[in-house]
Amino acid sequence: MAPSSNPTPLTLTALPGAAQAKFSDTLAIDNERHVLYLGDNWSGGVDLFDITTSTPAFLKTVKLRGRIYGIAVANNANKVFAGMSGSTLAVIDIASDHSVALVHTGGAGHVDLLDYDSTHRRLFAANRLDRLLTWVDADSNEIIGRVEGLGSGLEQPRYNPADGLVYLTDNKDNVLFQIDPESARLVETFAIQDECFPNGMAINAKNNQALLVSSYTARPHTVIWDLNTQKIASITEESGCGDGAVYVPSLDLIFQAASEFGDGPVIGVFGGDPVRFLTNVAATPGASWVDYDTANELVYAPSIVDGKPGLLSFKVPGV
Numbered sequence: 678m679a680p681s682s683n684p685t686p687l688t689l690t691a692l693p694g695a696a697q698a699k700f701s702d703t704l705a706i707d708n709e710r711h712v713l714y715l716g717d718n719w720s721g722g723v724d725l726f727d728i729t730t731s732t733p734a735f736l737k738t739v740k741l742r743g744r745i746y747g748i749a750v751a752n753n754a755n756k757v758f759a760g761m762s763g764s765t766l767a768v769i770d771i772a773s774d775h776s777v778a779l780v781h782t783g784g785a786g787h788v789d790l791l792d793y794d795s796t797h798r799r800l801f802a803a804n805r806l807d808r809l810l811t812w813v814d815a816d817s818n819e820i821i822g823r824v825e826g827l828g829s830g831l832e833q834p835r836y837n838p839a840d841g842l843v844y845l846t847d848n849k850d851n852v853l854f855q856i857d858p859e860s861a862r863l864v865e866t867f868a869i870q871d872e873c874f875p876n877g878m879a880i881n882a883k884n885n886q887a888l889l890v891s892s893y894t895a896r897p898h899t900v901i902w903d904l905n906t907q908k909i910a911s912i913t914e915e916s917g918c919g920d921g922a923v924y925v926p927s928l929d930l931i932f933q934a935a936s937e938f939g940d941g942p943v944i945g946v947f948g949g950d951p952v953r954f955l956t957n958v959a960a961t962p963g964a965s966w967v968d969y970d971t972a973n974e975l976v977y978a979p980s981i982v983d984g985k986p987g988l989l990s991f992k993v994p995g996v
Contacts, residue, residue, distance in 0.1 A: 685958045685994045690733050691982040692724065702920060702965040703790075704979055704988075705748040705757070710771065711972055712736075714757055715979065716745035719986060723748065723759055723767075725774060726988070731973045733988055739776055741767050747790035749800060754815035758800050760788035766802055768818055778818050782811040790877070792843075794836040799858065801834040801843055810834055810845055812858055822861040827854055832876050833890075833921075837904065839882040844904070846875040848892045853902065867907050873900045877966075879922035879931045884950045886910060888924075888931045891917045897939045901952050913954040916945030921966035928969070928993065930955075934978055936965040944976060946994070956994055964989050 703716045706728070713726040717738060723745065725736040745767075747760040756777075757769040764784035770777045782788055786806025793800050798815040799822075808829060812822045830849025837844060842864065845854040851874050855865040869875070869889070877890035889900040897918035903910040919935035919942075931952065933945035942964045943957035963986075964978035970990075980989035 685991050687961065688731075688990045689961065689980060689982045690988040690990070692986045692988070693735055702963070702979060703746065703748050704966050704968055704977060705750045706968045706970055706977065707750045707752050707757070707771070708971045709752050711970075713968075713970070713977060713988075714748050714750065715988070716748050716759065717986075718744050723757070723769060728970050728973065728975075728977075731975060731990075733990070737774060739769050739774060741776055743767075744787065746787055747802075749791035749793040751793045751795070751798070751800060751815045753795055754798055756815060758791055758793070758802075758813075758815075760791050760802055762787045764788060764804060764807065766800070766813065780813055780818050780820070782809075782820065783807075783823065784809060789831065790833045792834045792836055794858075796838065797858075799836075801836060801858075803831040803834050803845060805831045810843070810854075810856060822858055824856050824861060824863050827863070828852060830874075833878045835878050835880045835887070837880050837882055837885075839885045839904070844878065844880065844887065846878050846889065848874040848876050851875075853889070855907075865907070869900065869902075869909070871900055871909060871912060872896065873898075875900070876919065877921040877934070879924040879933070880904070881924050881929070881931060881952060883929065884952065886952045888922050888933060888947055888952060890919050890922050890933055890935070894918055894937055897935065897937065899933065899935075899945065899947075899954065901947075910951055911953065915954050916943060916957050919965060923968055925969045925971075927971055930993070932967045932969065932976055934960075934965050934967040936960070936963070944978060944991075958991060958994060961989055
């Protein structure tokens with residue numbers, strides 16, 4: 678058990694069929710319609726689960742041609758977006774649960790991680806190998822902005838409603854890009870004065886702090902970044918080294934999927950003002966992403982169940 682971990686009971690749900698290896702490392706939840714979307718690189722598409730109750734029920738796989746990377750739910754536009762190989766965004770219609778469009782983002786490599794700005798109805802997509810960030814009008818599926826010439830390891834874009842800017846992690850150059858989507862320009866590049874090399878990121882706009890998910894396996898840790906001063910606010914060694922993170926406004930908590938933590942996979946829980954480490958929940962192999970089901974008050978992550986793809990879920994521990 679990891680230091681400061683919480684002995685929270687886990688629920689493991691196996692998926693239909695069989696696979697010999699992990700096939701998914703990203704998921705997203707539509708909390709209005711109670712549907713979980715899981716990127717599925719084994720059966721080739723996006724798996725849908727009914728999470729009306731605390732027991733997820735497999736619904737169908739929306740078949741897509743190409744490898745799946747990031748997923749984002751745009752419920753006020755009635756769509757789900759998936760970043761894919763071939764520099765494309767797949768658009769899934771929520772009402773019919775069918776793929777309705779492919780948007781080419783102008784690169785040659787894959788579209789990686791995504792973020793959705795529900796206020797302006799814009800979908801932000803990072804093209805890791807093409808060094809560009811593109812954003813799309815969620816209603817028309819048209820490209821409305823792009824910034825090129827960024828870093829060589831683009832990962833997670835996050836829109837910050839506190840300042841109206843987009844922040845984008847880079848796990849090769851170990852920097853954080855600040856981008857203005859209104860003028861479509863790179864505002865600033867912030868060097869991270871720590872061996873963080875961030876993958877995922879979550880922003881708490883209430884106190885304007887961000888959690889950076891370190892990819893540095895030699896020293897698993899987590900960086901809290903102050904978006905007011907654009908400097909490191911704190912570093913904790915008690916959790917870290919993974920992929921995804923999400924801020925949940927209703928709980929005022931950040932969950933971090935630290936699948937490569939030294940003592941074994943954990944979901945780190947962070948909160949407070951300033952943001953600080955609260956506890957870990959010991960997870961299972963494959964728990965590299967995370968999201969929260971508000972109706973049933975469950976944290977979800979991808980997992981491996983008896984060698985097959987599955988879902989991990991648990992109640993938020995008392996913190």
